[in-house]
Amino acid sequence: MIVEARLAHLKGIKPHEWALRFIFGGLCTVAAGLIAERFGPAIGGLFLAFPAIFPASASLIEQHEIQHKLRIGMDGQVRGRMAAGIDAAGTALACCGLAAFAAIVWKALPGHGGPGVVAAATAAWLVVSVALWRLKKSRLLHRKLPRQGS
Amino acid sequence: MQELIRFLIGGAVVSAFAALSEVFRPKSFAGLFGAAPSIALATLSLTLVTSGKAFAAIEARSMIFGAVAFFLYASLCSRMLMRHKFSALATTVMLLPVWFAVSCGLLYLFSRSHA
Numbered sequence: 101m102i103v104e105a106r107l108a109h110l111k112g113i114k115p116h117e118w119a120l121r122f123i124f125g126g127l128c129t130v131a132a133g134l135i136a137e138r139f140g141p142a143i144g145g146l147f148l149a150f151p152a153i154f155p156a157s158a159s160l161i162e163q164h165e166i167q168h169k170l171r172i173g174m175d176g177q178v179r180g181r182m183a184a185g186i187d188a189a190g191t192a193l194a195c196c197g198l199a200a201f202a203a204i205v206w207k208a209l210p211g212h213g214g215p216g217v218v219a220a221a222t223a224a225w226l227v228v229s230v231a232l233w234r235l236k237k238s239r240l241l242h243r244k245l246p247r248q249g250s
Numbered sequence: 251m252q253e254l255i256r257f258l259i260g261g262a263v264v265s266a267f268a269a270l271s272e273v274f275r276p277k278s279f280a281g282l283f284g285a286a287p288s289i290a291l292a293t294l295s296l297t298l299v300t301s302g303k304a305f306a307a308i309e310a311r312s313m314i315f316g317a318v319a320f321f322l323y324a325s326l327c328s329r330m331l332m333r334h335k336f337s338a339l340a341t342t343v344m345l346l347p348v349w350f351a352v353s354c355g356l357l358y359l360f361s362r363s364h365a
Contacts, residue, residue, distance in 0.1 A: 105273045113272060121268045122261035129260020129292045130253050136297070141305050142361070145312025146353045148290040149320050153264055155342035157271070157284055158327070162338035177334070183277055184338040185331030188324050190281020195321035201287045202313035205294065209307040214298040222287060229282045237278075 117160055121153050128152035149198055154191065158184040193236065197229035252300070260292040285320060312357055319352035 128150060136144020162180035169176025204221040271283035290313060297306045323345055330341045 103279050104275050106275070107273060109272050109275075110269060118265060118268075122265045125264020125268075125288060125292075126257035126261030128264075129289050130256045132289055132293050133253070133256050133296070136293075136305075136309060141301075141308035142312050142357065145309035146316040146319075146357060148287075148293055148309060148313040149316025149353070150289065151284075151320055151323060151342075151346070151349060152289055153268065154284055154324070154327075155339055155346070157268065158331070158338040158342045161277075181331045181334045181338060184341075185328045186277045187281035187284060188328035188331060188342075190278040191284035192321055192324035192328060194282040194285035195317050195324060197282075198285050198287055198290075198320065199314050199317035201290065202310045202317055205290075205310035206307050206314070209303050209310065214295075214303060214306070218291065218294060218298075222291065225287055229285070233279055233282060 112164070120156055120160075124153045124156055149195075149202065154188075158188060161187050190233065193232045194225070194229040196232055197225040197227075200228045201225040252296070256292065256296060259296065260289060263292045264288045285317075285324065315356035315360065316349075316353045318356060319349045322352055323349040 128147070132144060132147040132150065135147055162184045165180035165183045166176040169179055201221040201224060204224050205217055208217045208220070267283045267286040267288045270286075271280045274280045274283070290310075294306050294309070297309060326345050326348060327342050330336065330345070331338060336344070
């Protein structure tokens with residue numbers, strides 16, 4: 101499967117949708133900091149992997165698909181939920197990358213420079229996430245379909 | 251003032267990864283950016299400056315439990331959404347307690363085993 105990147109897709113996002121993501125992201129970051137200050141780094145650290153904008157993103161994906169189908173006179177509810185479900189499956193894969201990010205920061209930070217460790221951990225997140233996605237796609241492509249009547 | 255800086259950096263980083271998610275297709279690939287280390291990048295960079303490496307390393311250790319909980323939560327969301335019974339917002343909000351229970355449970359088990 102080919103991955104494509106198109107900046108034109110950004111034009112379909114409304115200003116209030118950008119604002120929603122910015123505010124959610126900002127609030128979750130502030131909350132993570134405050135929780136770490138109040139309850140310590142062990143509890144605060146959990147919130148570094150909090151699904152901050154996941155509900156908002158899934159809802160926006162569903163709404164976009166519904167609106168797209170409405171324009172051609174169809175009900176897009178099922179397609180909208182399917183699209184959000186497929187997006188969530190990709191998110192689940194990237195959580196393994198997120199765990200790799202955290203493990204690298206945990207183990208490497210005490211002995212190395214902060215910016216370098218964070219950069220290496222971010223690269224690890226990307227590599228692990230993309231590798232798992234490719235692995236999943238290749239397995240799906242090579243899965244043999246059952247023959248009819250068997 | 252520090253909270254305002256946190257808010258602005260967090261909002262900017264989360265928006266940047268959300269933009270990447272919109273740019274890429276297919277949907278399953280774009281979904282990878284839903285679990286980008288956006289809050290971690292914003293928080294850790296400030297924590298390193300204000301509280302030091304040891305504090306940030308402990309946060310990162312707990313983040314592993316949060317990531318495992320996120321994996322289970324996102325997998326459940328995906329399965330439920332594929333069945334089309336509830337809206338995306340209802341499904342993702344309804345299942346948030348799964349993230350809390352799993353992440354706190356794993357941290358509790360880890361703390362007990364290292365007590």
